[in-house]
Amino acid sequence: MGEVYRARDPRIDRDVAIKILPADCAVNAERLSRFTLEAKTTGSLNHPNLLVIFDLGTHEDTPYLVTELLEGETLRERMSHGAVSPRKAIEWATQIAEGVAAAHEKGVIHRDIKPENIFVTPNGRLKLLDFGLAKLIADDPSVAGDDDTFMRNTSPGVTLGTPGYMAPEQVRGQSIDEHADIFALGIVLAELAAGYHPFIRATRVETMGAILNADPMLPDSLPAGLVRILEHMLAKDVISRFQSMQDVAFALNLLAGSHSSAELLPPARATSTETPTREFRTLTLRRGSILNARFSPDGNVFYSAAWEGNPVEMFLAHPGHVEAMPIGAPGMQLLAIAPGGDLAVSLDRTFLGGWASIGTLARMRHSGGAPRKLHERVVDADFSPDGKQMAIIKLADDGAFVVECPVGRALRRSDGWLSRIRFSRDGTRLAFMNHPWFGDDAGHPVVIDLEGREVMAPDAICATTSGLAWSPDG
Numbered sequence: 001m002g003e004v005y006r007a008r009d010p011r012i013d014r015d016v017a018i019k020i021l022p023a024d025c026a027v028n029a030e031r032l033s034r035f036t037l038e039a040k041t042t043g044s045l046n047h048p049n050l051l052v053i054f055d056l057g058t059h060e061d062t063p064y065l066v067t068e069l070l071e072g073e074t075l076r077e078r079m080s081h082g083a084v085s086p087r088k089a090i091e092w093a094t095q096i097a098e099g100v101a102a103a104h105e106k107g108v109i110h111r112d113i114k115p116e117n118i119f120v121t122p123n124g125r126l127k128l129l130d131f132g133l134a135k136l137i138a139d140d141p142s143v144a145g146d147d148d149t150f151m152r153n154t155s156p157g158v159t160l161g162t163p164g165y166m167a168p169e170q171v172r173g174q175s176i177d178e179h180a181d182i183f184a185l186g187i188v189l190a191e192l193a194a195g196y197h198p199f200i201r202a203t204r205v206e207t208m209g210a211i212l213n214a215d216p217m218l219p220d221s222l223p224a225g226l227v228r229i230l231e232h233m234l235a236k237d238v239i240s241r242f243q244s245m246q247d248v249a250f251a252l253n254l255l256a257g258s259h260s261s262a263e264l265l266p267p268a269r270a271t272s273t274e275t276p277t278r279e280f281r282t283l284t285l286r287r288g289s290i291l292n293a294r295f296s297p298d299g300n301v302f303y304s305a306a307w308e309g310n311p312v313e314m315f316l317a318h319p320g321h322v323e324a325m326p327i328g329a330p331g332m333q334l335l336a337i338a339p340g341g342d343l344a345v346s347l348d349r350t351f352l353g354g355w356a357s358i359g360t361l362a363r364m365r366h367s368g369g370a371p372r373k374l375h376e377r378v379v380d381a382d383f384s385p386d387g388k389q390m391a392i393i394k395l396a397d398d399g400a401f402v403v404e405c406p407v408g409r410a411l412r413r414s415d416g417w418l419s420r421i422r423f424s425r426d427g428t429r430l431a432f433m434n435h436p437w438f439g440d441d442a443g444h445p446v447v448i449d450l451e452g453r454e455v456m457a458p459d460a461i462c463a464t465t466s467g468l469a470w471s472p473d474g
Helices: 029-043 075-079 086-105 148-153 178-194 204-213 224-233 245-256
Strands: 003-009 014-020 053-059 062-068 118-120 126-128 288-295 301-307 313-317 324-327 333-337 343-353 356-364 372-383 390-395 401-404 410-414 417-423 429-435 444-449 454-456
Touching: 029 053, 029 062, 075 118, 075 178, 086 126, 086 178, 086 224, 086 245, 178 224, 178 245, 224 245, 288 333, 301 333, 333 372, 343 372, 356 390, 372 417, 390 417, 401 417, 410 417, 410 429, 410 444
Parallel strands: none
Antiparallel strands: 003 014, 014 062, 053 062, 118 126, 288 301, 301 313, 313 324, 333 343, 343 356, 356 372, 372 390, 390 401, 401 410, 417 429, 429 444, 444 454
């Protein structure tokens, strides 16, 4: 929609780029409107991965904008050489995700993320270009004017964007939000790592049909961690996608910072049945209390801790490293991790007396984002090995502590209090701690089957009990 020239700015002695509308286009109200919108939108943003705009104006009735001059090539030109390594694909996608997240914070959706609109500089910096299809999602007078043509073009039922890089809702002409940019970046990331478009078909119409109805085509050689992120970005339903571009950048940063070789290497086939040697490594060095810790499916460790008198927080740690990344909001406690990586967490935890406490059970993505509240007054929870159901301990209205599995079906009640529920590895039994005296952590483990029948309950009561886990052999 414009012509771009290289120029010299003598005032500050630097080369710049000047973008103008051609004379035959400057009289077109729609193109002039979109050009003006791009200038205002780009000028409102400030991020190292977004094109910097220096000036805009009109000269002899020709609108222009002055931007930084970029040396290098478009991502499309770079991709013509084939796929890049998973690590490089993740690094580049992270840069774009962080730039787009900054735009989203200003209320701007790009709506046209594609390799042609991404520039790679010689030093490896990526820059996102062309906000000409941008849609403002916030009422910010410093960004948007009162442009009827622009608003009309973003109404539901009008499809704008580039075929092949549209989200399903964009293909349908529905109203879109930042989730459309997440989907488009997912396509670009898949294309970088795989070397081909994940929905490509013989024609544009068939490609758009695949975006609506088909699963992405991803090679088996991609690392499992990258596949999980791509599936999350390319979900058809916006509710199942990452909830913000900041979440995408966060997940990519976690994957890039993973020190587990399995995260960034293709899945390996087992070559031995020997029992692995168990190693123990220090993951924390701070002073405080650790409340719960679980392995994630990818071998990292999530845990809850209250460090140095601060409120409880949830952290993600990589084995072998003592630096951990905080996850979620302060006060959130980890309860369990599903086979797919989702977290069961406890919100607004309240102590009932002694060691007993309850909170609101919620579920959240392992990559972060807003937790989805499920049940109130829950002591503890765990996922079944197949992830299809949950077992919980809750405080009933009559004051009794109840084991439920599935949620809503009571298997055991206690007048004391119960804690630490865990599914067996085969999913046929539940173990939990029974504390006969309310508020006292003295107790013993109990094992029941899924009909509530007692399988094991030692007579001896330990003076103090905390923590419970199943060994691999049951």
